[in-house]
Amino acid sequence: MSVNFNKLDAALKKMGGALRKFPIKKIKSTDPIEIKIKKGVSISRGEFDKIKPVAGFLNVEGHHAFLYIDQPFASQEDLEEIPSENGPRFHIVKECKTLQKMHKDKRSDRYILIQNINGEFPCNPRDPLTRIIDTKTKIPAKLLACHNCMMQLDYLGFSSKKNYSQRQQIRNLDLNKFLKHYNPFFIDSRYYRKFKDEDRGNYSVDHAKIRDRLLKQTDYTCQGSELGTGKCDVQLKDHPEWLHMHHINGRSGDNSPRNIKILCISCHQRQPLHEKMNVPARAINEIARRRRKITNEN
Numbered sequence: 001m002s003v004n005f006n007k008l009d010a011a012l013k014k015m016g017g018a019l020r021k022f023p024i025k026k027i028k029s030t031d032p033i034e035i036k037i038k039k040g041v042s043i044s045r046g047e048f049d050k051i052k053p054v055a056g057f058l059n060v061e062g063h064h065a066f067l068y069i070d071q072p073f074a075s076q077e078d079l080e081e082i083p084s085e086n087g088p089r090f091h092i093v094k095e096c097k098t099l100q101k102m103h104k105d106k107r108s109d110r111y112i113l114i115q116n117i118n119g120e121f122p123c124n125p126r127d128p129l130t131r132i133i134d135t136k137t138k139i140p141a142k143l144l145a146c147h148n149c150m151m152q153l154d155y156l157g158f159s160s161k162k163n164y165s166q167r168q169q170i171r172n173l174d175l176n177k178f179l180k181h182y183n184p185f186f187i188d189s190r191y192y193r194k195f196k197d198e199d200r201g202n203y204s205v206d207h208a209k210i211r212d213r214l215l216k217q218t219d220y221t222c223q224g225s226e227l228g229t230g231k232c233d234v235q236l237k238d239h240p241e242w243l244h245m246h247h248i249n250g251r252s253g254d255n256s257p258r259n260i261k262i263l264c265i266s267c268h269q270r271q272p273l274h275e276k277m278n279v280p281a282r283a284i285n286e287i288a289r290r291r292r293k294i295t296n297e298n
């Protein structure tokens, strides 16, 4: 990916701001889809149709991704602003009202699919007067998340925030925090979808929202019980990515209250037919350490 930082750097210098360095991560994967979407790839209308969301999130064969327009009606100045208040928005969920309307209007082929953990969305600016696209200049724009996507997810209680600046603040996503929060949905090749071609798209679109509500209700505490040792009760507010929403009857679309519970990744792995779940050793060790602490305190 060739990204031109010169103009951004110049703009930052003019503003007297610190020079931001964007580390370019080495791509380790050999998965052709992953390599493609990390760079950003334009999609056709048919390809938009083929995007199968996982728990509502845009997802391509086990890889989460965002959609955005890389040649928006935005000037260089608009795109260089951090965050870009007047630039385009990026989308996170497939049922987003904006995305759906664009698709209906046959304009979904304007989108770029990207998996960018560094939060850069390469965009071409337009001349504000002539509206001509400057195809030679790519600006790594820091875009805001789409309002409708945030409403649907209700990330950090977005829908109940009435204040404009509070909302803008949430939409200016810290992608690392955001991805960590929803991590169980993004590691679906290991958890939600064990095999690439396995169709597990029957998670409801409000899956993430329901999990969030349950996390709050339980104060990020595991509701599992270990054989013989009573309740698990481990608290993981600082590691929400290790808390999954388990469906007791095995039907992932059944979110009735009696069918769902919050389980830590360690308890979740112990559920019937969950043996193959890939659990990081770090999580197991930390959860075990916290359980010992609870036992010692009682």
Ligand SMILES: [Zn+2]
Pocket: 090, 091, 092, 093, 096, 097, 098, 099, 146, 147, 148, 149, 150
């Ligand atoms: Zn959206």
Ligand SMILES: [Zn+2]
Pocket: 245, 246, 247, 268, 271, 274
């Ligand atoms: Zn489960």
Ligand SMILES: [Zn+2]
Pocket: 222, 223, 224, 232, 233, 234, 263, 264, 265, 266, 267, 268
């Ligand atoms: Zn547990």
